[in-house]
Amino acid sequence: MKIFHNEEIYIKNDNFSESIFKENTMFFDIETTGFSPVKAVVYMIGCARRIKNRIVIDQYFAESPDDEADIIAAFAGELESCDTLISFNGAGFDMPFLRSKYKKYKQNDPFSALEIIDIFKELTPLKPLLNLENYKQKSIEHFLGIEREDKYSGGELINIYYEYLAEKDDSLLKLLQMHNYEDVLGMTKLLAILSYKEVLKNLSDIADIAVKPYTAYDGRKMNELIITFINKYPVPKAVSLHDNDNYLMLGIKNSSIRIKIFEGELRHFYSDYKNYYYLPHEDMAIHKSVATYVDNAYREKCKAANCYVRKHGRFIMQYNAFMQPEFKHEIKDKYSFFLLTDDFINSKQMVISYVKHIIDHLFRF
Known part of the structure; x- marks a missing residue:
C-alpha cells in the first residue's frame, strides 16, 4: 500500500460552504476496477479534511489487489475523528461498494455513526432549476467555474491501473493519483452548489410584495404578483425556472417569484352536494334549508359538478388546499385558486x- 499526503491552503469560498466544511468533516472518493464489489477491486481511496487554514488530502493506493484490505482499513481509521462524511454519489456507489468490502474482510462498518451528505443526491430536486446537460462531478465543476488538470474518467483509468500493475510505471501512477486527488479536492469546492437548496428551503425574509402590470404574449394587459425575498446565503450565479404559472429567479443575493393573477369569475364547489339544491336561473347552489322556500320548478337537486357559488375577483393559484375557500373553473380541475386580498398581501x-407552498410544488423537497 502506498500513502500520498498533500496539503492545500484552504480558501474560504462562501459562508454556506464554511458552515458545512468544519474540522470534523471528511470528503472522500474511491476508484475501482468495476461496478461490482464481488468482482472488482477498490484500488484507491482519497479523503480530504480541514485543519485550520489547510486542506489535508490523504490517498491510499493499492499497489496490488492484495492491498485492498489494508487501504479500506486505513480509510476507516481516518473516519474515527469525523462525524460528517461528504461524497459525490457516495450513497449510491462508494459506500455500498465499501460496505461489501468491509463485510468480506470482516472489518467493522465505519459509516454507521456518521452524518452522510451526498452532493449528487442533494442536487436531484434542483435539476429543473440548474438545467445542466448532466450532473456528473465535472459538469458541476464547470458550472461553478472550477478547473482541473485531469481529463480522464474513472472508467478510462481502469486500464491504466492494470497497466500500472504490469509495468510499475510512475507516470501511470501519477495519472491515477491526479484523478482521485482532483475529485476529492474539487468536492470541497462543490458545496456552493447546495446553497440553492438551502435558500429555497429556508425562506425567512420578504423584501417586497407588489402587484404589477405586464403584457401577455397575446397582447392582453394583465397583472402579476411579484414577491422578492432575501437569500439566506449568496448563490454562485443567477438561475431561473419558468412553468405555466410562475417565474422563479434566484439571484446571487436576492431572489423573486412572479405569479400570474387570474382576474374574473371562478366557482367555489361545496363537497356535500347532497345537502344543496341548484338554481338554474341564478346559476348557483343553495343549502336545502334555504331551498325549501324556493318553488320546485326553479330548483333541482345538486350534482357535484353544479354545487357551487360564483365569485368575481383577483385570484392566485394553489396546488393543494393551502387557503380556504378555494375556487376552480370546473370541479375536475387539478389545481385551485384563492382570493388575492389586501390582508394576504x-x-x-x-x-x-x-x-414555500410554491417551492414545495416545484421541487418536491
Whole structure:
C-alpha cells in the first residue's frame, strides 16, 4: 500500500460552504476496477479534511489487489475523528461498494455513526432549476467555474491501473493519483452548489410584495404578483425556472417569484352536494334549508359538478388546499385558486408560507 499526503491552503469560498466544511468533516472518493464489489477491486481511496487554514488530502493506493484490505482499513481509521462524511454519489456507489468490502474482510462498518451528505443526491430536486446537460462531478465543476488538470474518467483509468500493475510505471501512477486527488479536492469546492437548496428551503425574509402590470404574449394587459425575498446565503450565479404559472429567479443575493393573477369569475364547489339544491336561473347552489322556500320548478337537486357559488375577483393559484375557500373553473380541475386580498398581501408571514407552498410544488423537497 502506498500513502500520498498533500496539503492545500484552504480558501474560504462562501459562508454556506464554511458552515458545512468544519474540522470534523471528511470528503472522500474511491476508484475501482468495476461496478461490482464481488468482482472488482477498490484500488484507491482519497479523503480530504480541514485543519485550520489547510486542506489535508490523504490517498491510499493499492499497489496490488492484495492491498485492498489494508487501504479500506486505513480509510476507516481516518473516519474515527469525523462525524460528517461528504461524497459525490457516495450513497449510491462508494459506500455500498465499501460496505461489501468491509463485510468480506470482516472489518467493522465505519459509516454507521456518521452524518452522510451526498452532493449528487442533494442536487436531484434542483435539476429543473440548474438545467445542466448532466450532473456528473465535472459538469458541476464547470458550472461553478472550477478547473482541473485531469481529463480522464474513472472508467478510462481502469486500464491504466492494470497497466500500472504490469509495468510499475510512475507516470501511470501519477495519472491515477491526479484523478482521485482532483475529485476529492474539487468536492470541497462543490458545496456552493447546495446553497440553492438551502435558500429555497429556508425562506425567512420578504423584501417586497407588489402587484404589477405586464403584457401577455397575446397582447392582453394583465397583472402579476411579484414577491422578492432575501437569500439566506449568496448563490454562485443567477438561475431561473419558468412553468405555466410562475417565474422563479434566484439571484446571487436576492431572489423573486412572479405569479400570474387570474382576474374574473371562478366557482367555489361545496363537497356535500347532497345537502344543496341548484338554481338554474341564478346559476348557483343553495343549502336545502334555504331551498325549501324556493318553488320546485326553479330548483333541482345538486350534482357535484353544479354545487357551487360564483365569485368575481383577483385570484392566485394553489396546488393543494393551502387557503380556504378555494375556487376552480370546473370541479375536475387539478389545481385551485384563492382570493388575492389586501390582508394576504400585507401579511409577510402568509406570503412566506405561500412562497414555500410554491417551492414545495416545484421541487418536491
